[in-house]
Amino acid sequence: MGLKDKKVVRKNRSFAESFKHAFDGLVILCKTERNFRFHLIASLIVVIISFILKIDLSQWVWILLAIFIVLIAEVVNTLCESIVNLIVGNKYDEIAKKAKDVAAAGVVIASIFAAIIGLLVYVPIIFGL
Numbered sequence: 626m627g628l629k630d631k632k633v634v635r636k637n638r639s640f641a642e643s644f645k646h647a648f649d650g651l652v653i654l655c656k657t658e659r660n661f662r663f664h665l666i667a668s669l670i671v672v673i674i675s676f677i678l679k680i681d682l683s684q685w686v687w688i689l690l691a692i693f694i695v696l697i698a699e700v701v702n703t704l705c706e707s708i709v710n711l712i713v714g715n716k717y718d719e720i721a722k723k724a725k726d727v728a729a730a731g732v733v734i735a736s737i738f739a740a741i742i743g744l745l746v747y748v749p750i751i752f753g754l
């Protein structure tokens with residue numbers, strides 16, 4: 626193993642370095658997590674529809690809240706999966722299953738919240754209520 630292969634762990638030295646690593650995390654999410662990509666594309670479609678329907682400021686607040694809660698739930702889900710895999714690897718473990726299933730349930734709960742917000746905002750506009 627050459628010198629350049631030796632990677633060391635150290636604290637971030639600046640805000641810029643912290644931000645760079647956070648950005649790396651975003652790239653990893655987009656490249657490796659199919660569900661995160663799906664939610665990102667769905668979010669983009671929702672934003673475009675919202676512009677077309679000319680929703681007002683308070684409606685934008687609710688829609689953006691719903692979008693970001695789902696994305697954050699996906700981040701927590703991926704984080705949980707990574708930590709569980711790091712600890713147990715491929716070994717079957719009931720607690721690992723519980724952790725992953727509960728994290729996935731968080732995404733489902735966030736998605737239900739987003740669907741309810743979507744109905745409350747768009748149905749009255751579309752049906753002129």
Ligand SMILES: Nc1ncnc2c1ncn2[C@@H]1O[C@H](COP(=O)(O)OP(=O)(O)OP(=O)(O)O)[C@@H](O)[C@H]1O
Binds near residue numbers: 702713714716
């Ligand atoms: N080590 C394990 N021990 C027991 N069950 C596990 C283990 N790893 C995964 N599972 C089960 O398999 C399911 C799928 O796990 P996996 O790691 O493939 O998640 P995933 O398909 O990436 O999930 P998501 O679709 O939420 O991204 C988990 O929800 C869990 O029920």
